[in-house]
Amino acid sequence: MNSGFCGRAAFGDGKCIFHRENKTDIEADRFQADFPVELERLERSAGPMDFTGLVFPRPVNFTSHVFSKPVFFDRCIFENEAIFSEVTFREEACFREVKFRKGARFVEATFQEKADFSGAGFQEETHFEEAKFERHVILSHIILPQGPPNFSIYMENVRFPDPALVNFYKTNLSWFSFLGTDIRRLDLRDVMWYREKRRYIIAAELDLRKNLLRFQAGIPFHEYSPDDVAQAYRDLRANFEEHKRYAEAGNFFIGEMDAERMRPLYDDIWNSRFPISDLHRHAQSHDGAWRILYSVVARLRVNLSLHGIYMILGRYGESILRPISWSIVVITSFALLAGSELASIDRLPLEKLCHAFRNMILRNILLFFQMKEVTNLGDLCERLLGVLLLGIMFIAIRRRLERYR
Ligand SMILES: [Zn+2]
Numbered sequence: 001m002n003s004g005f006c007g008r009a010a011f012g013d014g015k016c017i018f019h020r021e022n023k024t025d026i027e028a029d030r031f032q033a034d035f036p037v038e039l040e041r042l043e044r045s046a047g048p049m050d051f052t053g054l055v056f057p058r059p060v061n062f063t064s065h066v067f068s069k070p071v072f073f074d075r076c077i078f079e080n081e082a083i084f085s086e087v088t089f090r091e092e093a094c095f096r097e098v099k100f101r102k103g104a105r106f107v108e109a110t111f112q113e114k115a116d117f118s119g120a121g122f123q124e125e126t127h128f129e130e131a132k133f134e135r136h137v138i139l140s141h142i143i144l145p146q147g148p149p150n151f152s153i154y155m156e157n158v159r160f161p162d163p164a165l166v167n168f169y170k171t172n173l174s175w176f177s178f179l180g181t182d183i184r185r186l187d188l189r190d191v192m193w194y195r196e197k198r199r200y201i202i203a204a205e206l207d208l209r210k211n212l213l214r215f216q217a218g219i220p221f222h223e224y225s226p227d228d229v230a231q232a233y234r235d236l237r238a239n240f241e242e243h244k245r246y247a248e249a250g251n252f253f254i255g256e257m258d259a260e261r262m263r264p265l266y267d268d269i270w271n272s273r274f275p276i277s278d279l280h281r282h283a284q285s286h287d288g289a290w291r292i293l294y295s296v297v298a299r300l301r302v303n304l305s306l307h308g309i310y311m312i313l314g315r316y317g318e319s320i321l322r323p324i325s326w327s328i329v330v331i332t333s334f335a336l337l338a339g340s341e342l343a344s345i346d347r348l349p350l351e352k353l354c355h356a357f358r359n360m361i362l363r364n365i366l367l368f369f370q371m372k373e374v375t376n377l378g379d380l381c382e383r384l385l386g387v388l389l390l391g392i393m394f395i396a397i398r399r400r401l402e403r404y405r
Contacts, residue, residue, distance in 0.1 A: 006053075018054045021077070028057040035060075043069070048091075051076055059102075062087050070113075073098050084109050085127075095120050106131050119143065122175075126153045134161055140169035148194055149175045149203035152222060156180050163187060174202050179228060184238045200251050202236075204229045205259060212265055213298050226266050229259035246403035250318045257316045261307045265298055276301060314392035317399055323392040330389065331368050334382045335360040 008016035017023075017030050018038065042049040048070035059080040070091040077099045085107040094116045103124035114136040121143035137160065142153075149172075157180040160166050166186050174194035193200035204224045211223060233256035240249035268276035276297065283294035302308060310316055314323045339357045366372040367379055368386040 018051075021055050023055065023057045031057055048072060055079065056082070059083070066090065067093065070094075077101065078104065081105070089113065089115070092116070097121075100124070100126060103127075108132075111135070111137070114138070117142065122153055125151045128153070128155045128158055130157045131155075132159050133166075136165045136167070137161075138167045139171055140167050142171040142175075144172055144175050148196075148201070148206055150206075151175070152177045152203045152207075160186065174200065177202070177204055177222075177232065178235060179204075179232055181235075183235055184242055186239060187243075188239055198251075199254055200248070201255070202229070202232055204232050205255060208259065208262060212262055212269070213295060213302070226259045226262040229262075230256045233259060250399075250403075254311075254315055254318055257307060257311065261302050261305065261311065264305065265301045268301070310392070313389065314396060317392060317395040320393060320396045320400070323389045323396065327368065327386075327389050327393075330382065330385050331361065331364045334367075334378060335364045337378065338364070 006016055006019060008018060010016045011020070013020070015021075017027060017034060020027060023031060039049075042051075049067065050072045052072050052074045053076060054073075055077045057079050059082070060078065061083040063083055064086045065084075066088045068090045070093075071089065072094045074094050074096040075098065076095075079101050081102045082100055082104040085105045086109065087106070088110045090112050092113045093111055094114075096116055097119040098117070099121045101123050103126055104122070105127045107127050108130045109128070110132045112134050115133055116136070116138045118138045118140045119142070120139075123145060153176045155176055155178050158178075160181070160183075163185040164187065168186070168188060168191045170190060170192065172192040172194060173188065174192075193202075195201065204222070207222050208224045208226060208229050233252045237249045237252040237256065240246070240252065265276060267273070269280050271277070279290070279294040279297055282290045303312070307316075313326055335357065339353070339360045363372060364382060367374075367382050369390070370383060370386060372379075374380050374383060
């Protein structure tokens with residue numbers, strides 16, 4: 001037996017039992033037997049506890065352990081669940097570029113000195129609930145799977161120290177859940193978001209939608225309520241407003257309102273109200289038609305509301321372009337409607353028809369801006385739509401001007 005690069009007894013490939021990748025079952029057994037001894041040895045020896053690059057083949061459980069020296073898990077691979085719940089790290093704890101293949105738990109862990117997770121890779125649910133970070137927290141360049149978030153990194157009810165000591169640089173925060181954590185003053189510059197139709201979406205909302213609107217393959221990962229999701233967006237909005245980043249704050253406001261819009265549907269399901277809850281129950285146990293029927297009814301429940309109309313017409317007063325586009329649609333369609341009546345009655349030649357149509361457009365613009373008398377029901381409808389769209393436009397413009405004041 002020769003000595004590996006880490007100084008431990010090595011085998012043919014120059015790696016010791018701890019560093020060897022793709023361990024066989026026998027090697028994994030050996031690791032399990034030898035690791036406690038190694039842990040004790042490092043605890044007694046001088047200097048930090050260096051586990052750099054170890055490959056843990058089985059679940060590891062450090063629950064309630066106290067690391068009283070600096071500890072390095074840099075570039076380790078945890079092929080199974082890693083449990084660090086209620087662990088106390090008295091000195092620096094480094095998990096740089098570590099790979100958690102099957103999730104990790106740091107529930108109620110205490111980091112009394114720097115906690116460094118830069119470049120760490122999370123591939124399943126990770127729990128930091130009620131963890132206490134007392135010094136620097138580095139969660140920059142976190143590596144997450146491709147595509148929309150399908151699990152969360154729960155940093156709920158976490159106490160962060162001075163916000164200047166928390167770093168999420170280049171990490172995609174859509175995967176994080178900060179419910180119950182005060183994130184108002186954290187510096188969230190240069191973080192990333194999962195986006196859909198120009199809107200930032202957090203994992204909790206995808207989870208809520210999965211539970212309420214769709215029946216996709218796979219179990220929902222958490223049962224968030226519309227309240228939870230709205231609160232998560234509200235907290236993010238508070239952060240961005242605090243830092244005077246109003247465009248993003250407005251983006252999160254849309255998320256907040258979208259979550260609120262789900263509330264009647266959610267209430268119906270949980271209060272067993274007919275017909276939504278019955279349809280939901282059927283859709284859960286049957287494939288095909290029931291699911292389609294449920295999702296149609298659910299979508300109607302969500303969209304046919306004041307909030308739903310406000311969203312469609314003006315993204316809750318966040319978009320100026322949207323009410324303007326709708327105004328153009330309203331004016332031209334009412335003009336076309338009136339014009340087509342004219343054409344069918346008088347059989348005018350094309351040239352005259354164009355002229356008549358231009359006049360129609362002008363007339364309808366005046367109607368839309370409330371500057372023309374109403375003569376029939378169509379005019380009344382157009383004037384009412386005009387009031388509504390102009391109001392939404394006014395709200396959007398005022399909101400933008402006030403924010404940049
Ligand atoms: Zn080694």
